[in-house]
Amino acid sequence: MLIVRGKTLIGKFWSRVNILVSDSGFIVKIFKSDMANRYYYSKVDAIYNAEDRIILPGLIDGHVHFREPGQTYKENFESGSKCALASGVVVVGDMPNNVPETKDMDTYRNKMKSIEGKSYIDFFLYVALNRPEELKKLLSSNPAPRAVKVFLSNKRHLDMILREKDFPDDYVYVFHAEHSDFFQSGEAKNVHELNFMRPEKAEIEAVKVAIHFAERGYRTHITHVSTGDAANLIINAKMRGLKITFDVTPHHLIFYREAIDSYSPLLKVLPPIRSKNQRDKLISILRRGDVDAIFTDHAPHAVGEKEDFLHAEYGIQSLQYLLPLIFSLVVKTHMDFRKIIRLLSKNPAKIFSISKRGWIKVGNCADLVIFDPKRRWIIDPDFCLSKSRASPYDGMFVRGFVDAVFLRGNLVYENGYFIKKIGKHI
Numbered sequence: 001m002l003i004v005r006g007k008t009l010i011g012k013f014w015s016r017v018n019i020l021v022s023d024s025g026f027i028v029k030i031f032k033s034d035m036a037n038r039y040y041y042s043k044v045d046a047i048y049n050a051e052d053r054i055i056l057p058g059l060i061d062g063h064v065h066f067r068e069p070g071q072t073y074k075e076n077f078e079s080g081s082k083c084a085l086a087s088g089v090v091v092v093g094d095m096p097n098n099v100p101e102t103k104d105m106d107t108y109r110n111k112m113k114s115i116e117g118k119s120y121i122d123f124f125l126y127v128a129l130n131r132p133e134e135l136k137k138l139l140s141s142n143p144a145p146r147a148v149k150v151f152l153s154n155k156r157h158l159d160m161i162l163r164e165k166d167f168p169d170d171y172v173y174v175f176h177a178e179h180s181d182f183f184q185s186g187e188a189k190n191v192h193e194l195n196f197m198r199p200e201k202a203e204i205e206a207v208k209v210a211i212h213f214a215e216r217g218y219r220t221h222i223t224h225v226s227t228g229d230a231a232n233l234i235i236n237a238k239m240r241g242l243k244i245t246f247d248v249t250p251h252h253l254i255f256y257r258e259a260i261d262s263y264s265p266l267l268k269v270l271p272p273i274r275s276k277n278q279r280d281k282l283i284s285i286l287r288r289g290d291v292d293a294i295f296t297d298h299a300p301h302a303v304g305e306k307e308d309f310l311h312a313e314y315g316i317q318s319l320q321y322l323l324p325l326i327f328s329l330v331v332k333t334h335m336d337f338r339k340i341i342r343l344l345s346k347n348p349a350k351i352f353s354i355s356k357r358g359w360i361k362v363g364n365c366a367d368l369v370i371f372d373p374k375r376r377w378i379i380d381p382d383f384c385l386s387k388s389r390a391s392p393y394d395g396m397f398v399r400g401f402v403d404a405v406f407l408r409g410n411l412v413y414e415n416g417y418f419i420k421k422i423g424k425h426i
Contacts, residue, residue: 001022001045004368054371126147127148148172177223177225207234211244297316
C-alpha cells in the first residue's frame with residue numbers, strides 16, 4: 001500500500017491529509033493525523049510526501065486530437081499522452097477525424113488496434129456521426145465508444161441531425177457548433193477575415209440546433225464555445241431541465257482579436273478567436289460558475305502546416321500547458337481555483353459517465369497530481385513534448401507546474417521522467 005501526503009481540497013477547504021492507496025490503485029482512506037491509523041501504517045510500503053505542493057485530482061480532457069491512425073507525423077498516442085501527463089491529465093477523449101474517419105465498426109477496430117499499448121494515460125474514443133443503425137452496432141464493441149462527434153459545419157452531419165430519428169441514447173453527442181448555412185465564401189488571410197467567414201451568428205444558430213436535439217432527450221454537449229451569447233443560450237436550456245452541457249477552451253479564454261497578431265497562423269482555429277467583448281463574457285460566465293468544463297481541443301500540426309495564415313491548417317497545440325494556463329488565468333482574474341478544479345476533473349467525469357474518476361475520495365481511482373502553485377516559468381518550445389513544436393503559447397509566462405502524476409495509484413510521471421506506460425481504453 002501507498003500513502004500520498006500533502007495538501008488537498010476536502011470539501012471547500014484545503015487540508016493537509018494522508019491519502020491511503022491500495023495495491024489495486026484505489027483510495028482506501030483519507031485521514032489528517034500522521035500518528036493516527038497505526039494499523040494502516042503497518043501495511044504501507046511507501047510514502048510519497050508532496051511537502052508544500054498541493055494534490056489535485058487527475059484531470060480529464062474530453063477533446064483532443066492525437067491524430068492516430070493516419071496522421072502520426074503530427075502527433076500519436078505516445079507523444080500526445082506524454083503532453084497530457086506533463087499537465088496532470090490522466091484521461092482524454094480522442095476525436096474521430098482520423099484518416100480514415102472513425103465512424104463505423106471497421107474503422108473503430110482499426111483505430112483500437114493501431115493505438116494498443118502506446119498510451120501513457122487512460123483514454124476513451126469518439127466516433128463520428130453516422131446513421132443510427134451504424135452507431136447501434138458500435139455499442140457491441142468492448143469497450144464501446146463513449147461519445148459521438150457532430151460537426152454542424154458539415155452539411156451531411158447537419159442534415160442527419162435534423163432528419164434522422166432513433167439515435168441510440170447510450171452516447172454523449174458532442175457538437176462542433178458552427179452552422180454551415182451561415183458561412184461566407186472565400187479564403188481568410190487573417191483572424192479578422194476568418195471571423196467574417198465563420199461569424200458568431202453561425203455558432204449561435206448551431207447551438208439552437210443542438211438545443212433542439214437535446215429537447216429530443218439526448219445527452220448533448222457543445223464543445224469549444226467561443227461566444228458568451230452562445231453560452232447563455234446553453235445555460236438557459238440547462239435551466240429548463242435539458243441534459244445539455246458545454247466547455248470552453250484556454251485559447252478562447254486567453255486570446256482576443258484586438259490584442260493578437262491577426263496574421264499569426266498559430267492562432268488559426270475554429271471557431272475563430274473572437275472579440276474582447278465575447279472573451280470577457282466567457283470570463284464572466286466562468287467566474288459565476290456556469291461553465292461545465294474546460295477542454296483544450298489540442299489539435300497539433302506539423303511545423304510546415306502552420307507557416308502562413310492563408311494556407312495553415314486549423315488548430316492549436318496546447319495540451320502540455322493546460323493546467324498552468326488555467327491556473328495563471330485564475331490568478332490573474334482573481335477567480336476561486338477550488339471551483340475551477342472541478343471543471344477540469346469532476347465535471348468531465350460526469351459528462352462522459354466515467355465512474356470512480358475525477359475527484360479525490362474514498363473508493364475512487366488514485367489519480368493524483370502533485371502541483372506546485374508557486375513555481376513560475378516561461379513556456380519554451382525546446383521542452384515541448386508534442387510532435388508539433390509550434391504553439392501560440394510559446395514564450396508566455398505562466399504560474400504553476402506539475403511535478404508528478406499518479407495514475408490508478410501508480411507513479412507514472414515525475415520531474416520530467418515518464419516512469420510507466422499503463423494507459424488503457426476505458
